[in-house]
Amino acid sequence: MALVGIRVIELAGLAPAPFCGMVLSDFGARVIRVDRTKVAMAMDSQARGKQSVAINLKKPQGVAVLRRLCIQSDVVIEPFRQGVMEKLGLGPRELLLENPRLIYARLTGFGQSGPCAASAGHDINFLAMSGLLSMLGRSSDKPYAPLNLVADFAGGGLMCALGIVMALLERSRSGKGQVVDASMVEGAAYLGSFMWKSRSLGLWNRPRGQNLLDSGAPFYDTYRTADGEHVAVGALEPQFYSQLLQGLGLDPSTLPPQMSVSDWPQLRQVFTERFATKTREEWVRVFEGTDACVTPVLSLDEVDRHPHNRERGSFLQDSQGVESPRPAPVLSRTPATPSPGRDPFVGEHTRDVLQEFGYGPEEVEGLLAAGVVECGKARARL
Structure with missing residues (x-):
């Protein structure tokens, strides 16, 4: 060692x-x-x-x-x-x-x-x-x-x-x-150096909780599923966001633009309602193999059973x-x-x-x- x-x-x-x-x-x-x-x-x-x-x-x-x-x-x-x-x-x-x-x-x-x-x-x-x-x-x-x-x-x-x-x-x-x-x-x-050094990029110029990475963006947040569990969504890039909408069965033409900050509350409501229609495992199967950046929120008792963690031996x-x-x-x-x-x-x-x-x-x-x-x-x- x-x-x-x-x-x-x-x-x-x-x-x-x-x-x-x-x-x-x-x-x-x-x-x-x-x-x-x-x-x-x-x-x-x-x-x-x-x-x-x-x-x-x-x-x-x-x-x-x-x-x-x-x-x-x-x-x-x-x-x-x-x-x-x-x-x-x-x-x-x-x-x-x-x-x-x-x-x-x-x-x-x-x-x-x-x-x-x-x-x-x-x-x-x-x-x-x-x-x-x-x-x-x-x-x-x-x-x-x-x-x-x-x-x-x-x-x-x-x-x-x-x-x-x-x-x-x-x-x-x-x-x-x-x-x-x-x-x-x-x-x-x-x-937190990234926070200081990225302020000029406009990532943190809005109040707390209303920015891209601090739960302000509806496509970077967690959602409750039909069985009371949660999934995490991190579909920041346009190509990933497109796959998110596809998996959710949403028509982009009926939604506001991804980066329209004023429309984020409306978009969050749409996502909230859609994720509530299936269980966590059903959503995992929907997004499996995609780049939609949707993952299950695992409890401490579940992490070692996830196939990825189990194969890598991430827990002992x-x-x-x-x-x-x-x-x-x-x-x-x-x-x-x-x-x-x-x-x-x-x-x-x-x-x-x-x-x-x-x-x-x-x-x-x-x-x-x-x-x-x-x-x-x-x-x-x-």
Whole structure:
């Protein structure tokens, strides 16, 4: 796998940082998650392939343990608010002095500088500050955040993983590590570069929800079918739009021109009524093999059964039968090989990892007895 040989210390956090660690793990990195002690269960649902060490960072000995782990690793993923690691003496300045090759990735909402750097927030706040939230939502409705995907996972976790990989690539030439300042506000905004750079094309010059790609156009929207399911329509180009009308059994001469914006509400009503006459699967059969850009809106329970996804193996199951997407993209020579095992319990690998990092068996037992670290055990499932 592409990242084999890379050792990562991931400080336990929520959503973006665990996803970043899982991406690195899926592509071969050794990811060790550092959990707090006295925690009943981990909140990390993206722990595939990771190991867990539980360390009490309120004790100086615990800070010393974490320091050793960090300076003997390639990457640190840190998701805390500004200044937390500095108070522990484990900021990038200190750790890079001891390990100049270290990649120190700081994943936060607002970044490491600026008036908001120390402020709390969540995906919806970061998305709002990026400018993108103002563009998301139906016409005449309030802005609407699409789950917590854009800022947390795309602008945060994925951008942070990209930054880490680029820093590792640069290190292969210079031999030097560096700090990755991954701001979810900036990551989300960067994902939306097309919005900024296409404004001069007239794609976004109308109010929210009334433009070509934001649900304003009736030929770029979703429609309810006779069985209460939905189909997605993306027939933008004239040749695709023509096939859409043909499949719907509509005569173009009886309809307003495709790009007559003032007639879009009327056209949407026609499409709404027509799609409601057949079930989703009936429409799938009508448009199968065409370029009308009509696809079923699949639920999470359906995606693995779709013939296309099934043939490509786009979804996989772990040893517990839990289904999730296969890592992407697919590399031809060094593809990701995600671990099929269950997620680790908090502190499950404490003994093994500490010994690997140079602690003798007696030292490990002493740390356990002093409450500096914990060793979690698998719990029976009754």
